[in-house]
Amino acid sequence: MSIEQLNLQGLRNLAPVAMVPSQRINLISGVNGSGKTSLLEGIHILGMGRSFRTRQLKNAIQRDASQMTLFARLAGEPETTVGVRRFRDQSELELRLKGSKNARLAELAEALPLQLINPDAFRLLEGSPAGRREFLDWGVFHVKHDFLASWRRARRALKHRNALLRRGRIAPQELDVWEHELAGSGELIDQQRREWFTAFLPVFEETLSALLPMEGLTLHYARGWDKTRELADVLAASRPTDLQMGFTQQGPQRADLRIKIHRQPAIEVLSRGQQKLVVSALKLAQGRLLESSVNRHCVYLIDDLPAELDKKHRQRFCELLESMQCQAFITSVEPAALENRWLSGTEVQMFHVKHLEQTETPSGGSSSALSQLMHIGSDHDTSVVRR
Numbered sequence: 001m002s003i004e005q006l007n008l009q010g011l012r013n014l015a016p017v018a019m020v021p022s023q024r025i026n027l028i029s030g031v032n033g034s035g036k037t038s039l040l041e042g043i044h045i046l047g048m049g050r051s052f053r054t055r056q057l058k059n060a061i062q063r064d065a066s067q068m069t070l071f072a073r074l075a076g077e078p079e080t081t082v083g084v085r086r087f088r089d090q091s092e093l094e095l096r097l098k099g100s101k102n103a104r105l106a107e108l109a110e111a112l113p114l115q116l117i118n119p120d121a122f123r124l125l126e127g128s129p130a131g132r133r134e135f136l137d138w139g140v141f142h143v144k145h146d147f148l149a150s151w152r153r154a155r156r157a158l159k160h161r162n163a164l165l166r167r168g169r170i171a172p173q174e175l176d177v178w179e180h181e182l183a184g185s186g187e188l189i190d191q192q193r194r195e196w197f198t199a200f201l202p203v204f205e206e207t208l209s210a211l212l213p214m215e216g217l218t219l220h221y222a223r224g225w226d227k228t229r230e231l232a233d234v235l236a237a238s239r240p241t242d243l244q245m246g247f248t249q250q251g252p253q254r255a256d257l258r259i260k261i262h263r264q265p266a267i268e269v270l271s272r273g274q275q276k277l278v279v280s281a282l283k284l285a286q287g288r289l290l291e292s293s294v295n296r297h298c299v300y301l302i303d304d305l306p307a308e309l310d311k312k313h314r315q316r317f318c319e320l321l322e323s324m325q326c327q328a329f330i331t332s333v334e335p336a337a338l339e340n341r342w343l344s345g346t347e348v349q350m351f352h353v354k355h356l357e358q359t360e361t362p363s364g365g366s367s368s369a370l371s372q373l374m375h376i377g378s379d380h381d382t383s384v385v386r387r
C-alpha cells in the first residue's frame, strides 16, 4: 500500500498540507521546528489512530484550532481512502474508511500498514516488552488473518479473569469459564506467533547482515509461559499466586522478543548507532516479510535518518530500503544528507517544510508558527535524484 494523496489540516504547526507524494522515496527537509516530524505524525495517526509523540491526541491539534482532519487516498484498485478526525472538545476519534463512518482501528491499520523508525527507535530494545509485543503482533496481524479474532478473545478473557482476581473471594468455578477461554485463545495466539517468528527470523538475519554484520546476536521468541506446559495447566496452577497479586502472571499477554548479543541483553552491549541499526533491521525485515509472504507493502516513516548513522551505514540503509518496493517518507534537517543516495530510476521526490514569513494577523498576533509544505523546484526537476 502507498499514499497517493495526503491532506492534513489542523495538525501541530503545519499549514494545511495537500501533498501528492512519490510512490517510492519522499525526502522531507526543513529547519528545526518546521514540522517534519509532525508530517510523519499525521501519517502515523492515519494508519494507527494514535501519535508516536503523545498519548494525548488532543495535543497534536493545532493551537487555537477546534479540530484536526487527516485524509489519505491510497494507491490501487478499488480506490481506498482513510480519514481521521479529532475535535478538541470530544475524546472520540472519528475514523473513516472508503468514505464510511465508524471504521475500526484494525481496518485502518490493515489498509495502511506503517513502520516507524525514529530517534527513539532504540526503545524497542530497551523499553518494556509491550513495545516488542506490539512489533511482534503487527507482523502476525498483517500476515495471519485469523490472528485478530484470537487476540480479541484472549484480551476479553484476560480482562474478566483479572477483574475476578482483583475481587478476591470468588468461587473457583467463576474463574473456570474465563480461564478456559484464555487458555484456548492463548494457545492459538502462541501458535500463530511462533509460525510468524519462524518465517521472520531468517529475513531478519539476512537484513541485519546486509546492514551491519553482528556476530553473536540472537533473537528469540518467548511465549509468556513455561514452554514445556500447556497454558490451561499453568493458569490452574498459578491461581493462588494470581489471586494474591490480583492479576494473571503468565499467558500470551507476557510474550516477548529477546534480543541478546553473546547472551547479554543487546541494549547493554551495543552502541547507540548499532542499536539503531538493529532496530532498523527488525523493522525493514517486517516489511520484507510482508512483501514476500502476502505481497503487500508497508509505508516507512523514517524520522531524522542521519541521526546516529555514519555515511556508510546510511548508504546501506538506503540501499536496503530501495531494494524493497515500498513507499518511504524520510526526514532530515539537511537535504544533502539524503540526496545522491538513490539509484537512477527510483522515483525520488523532495519536499521542503518552510516557515511562513511573519505576517500580522487581524488580531495583531503573528502566524510565524505556521509552516508550509513546498516542493523544491518543479516535479520534473526533482522527481529523480541520481547518484
Ligand SMILES: Nc1ncnc2c1ncn2[C@@H]1O[C@H](COP(=O)(O)OP(=O)(O)OP(=O)(O)O)[C@@H](O)[C@H]1O
Binding pocket: 011, 012, 013, 030, 031, 032, 033, 034, 035, 036, 037, 038, 039, 059, 060, 061, 062, 063, 333, 369
Ligand atoms: N499543538 C500545536 N499547535 C501549534 N504548534 C505546535 C503544536 N505542538 C507543537 N507545535 C510546534 O510545532 C513544531 C513541531 O515541529 P516538529 O517537531 O514537527 O519539527 P521538526 O521539523 O521535526 O523539527 P526538528 O528538526 O527539530 O526535529 C514546533 O515548533 C512546536 O513548537
Ligand SMILES: [Mg+2]
Binding pocket: 036, 037, 038, 303, 304
Ligand atoms: Mg523532528
